[in-house]
Amino acid sequence: MDNTVTVAFVGAGLHANYAHYPSLAEMEDVQIVALCDLSPERASATAQRWNVPRTYTDYRQMLDETQPQAVYIILPPHQMFDIVVDCLNRRLHVFIEKPPGITAEQTRNLARLAERNGCLTMVGFQRRFVPVVVQARKKVEERGAITQCLARFVKSGGTEAYYGGAVDILTCDAIHAVDNLRWMGGEVKRLVSKVDRWHAPVYNAFNALMEFESGATGILLTNWVTGRRIYSVEMHAYNISAYAEPDDRALIYRDGSLEPEVILNTEAAGSSSPHRVLGFYDENRYFIDCVKSGQQPQTCFADAVKTMELVERIYHERL
Ligand SMILES: NC(=O)c1ccc[n+]([C@@H]2O[C@H](COP(=O)([O-])OP(=O)(O)OC[C@H]3O[C@@H](n4cnc5c(N)ncnc54)[C@H](O)[C@@H]3O)[C@@H](O)[C@H]2O)c1
Secondary structure, three states, X not given: OOOOEEEEEEOOOXXXXXXXXXXXXXXXXXXXXXXXXXXXXXXXXXXXXXXXXXXXXXXXXXXXXXXXXXXXXXXXXXXXXXXXXXXXXXXXXXXXXXOOOOOHHHHHHHHHHHHHHOOOEEEOOXXXXXXXXXXXXXXXXXXXXXXXXXXXXXXXXXXXXXXXXXXXXXXXXXXXXXXXXXXHHOOEEEEEEEEEOOOOOOOOXXXXXXXEOOXXXXXXXXXXXXXXXXXXXXXXXXXXXXEEOOOOEEEEXXXXXXXXXXXXXXXHXXXXXXXXXXXHHHHHHHHHHHHHHOOOOOOOHHHHHHHHHHHHHHHHOEO
């Protein structure tokens, strides 16, 4: 029992049920001690589905009574701030979803509080953990440093901001591609962007050319009113290229050959379950291992500040 990490959840909504409960439920060294949701129906359905012994509608009561080591706060971004602050003040380790606040200022303040209270924190940028992309990146970097990378995130029908207008498209969702560029290329020295409103009253297309501190080049390519949803990344190093789609496969080309090495996403994940294929299991495994070892996660709040600041730069440093 000593080796078990105890976890409580605030939120029993769609994403938590898709990504986080199934991942933690598969781990023998994790005990989900309780969950809380404002909707008692959602709380009890989720508890039944994942075998969670206690449910609450008041997260404070849940934390007082169950004293977990870590809390997953999986709420809409504009509704989580006060709860995250309370959990950090209780010196609990905290996992939240992206975006980590609705402004970089919120994220900075959460990061400072976490540091002051010695909390381990993680933001769910699961695209850093997608097995097929992780494998592709490793093969590219075996040849040398990445010289050029691209993150493409396009969707269809995106003409409104998220959550009834609470959060803009770039901060709420296209941020995945922004964070992935930092993961592939490092910190951004300078950038120029083009930000557009296509057929919409809100900004829904964000394209940018970036120079990383390494000298490498990054390209952000996002648009919420294209023909269909595609998430893909490209990474190039000396005479090697990877083209990877988390939903499908990675193609690795070497030395001008037209015959790629193919890595299927299900092969890389060793499973066809979405929470494994799309990186959710691995990000959760990593967070739990960090809690056990006391290591600060790579996507801690302080790191997420850099992604939020890059989001703001994409708005400000535009053509
Ligand atoms: N990483 C990804 O790819 C990805 C994908 C989808 C959503 N998300 C993120 O996941 C988060 C949740 O999104 P969702 O679509 O699951 O939302 P949702 O609305 O389906 O679920 C949120 C749940 O939180 C509950 N809730 C709200 N306030 C509460 C409170 N004070 N106490 C207890 N429960 C409360 C609601 O009743 C609801 O059940 C968002 O931050 C979103 O951006 C991430």
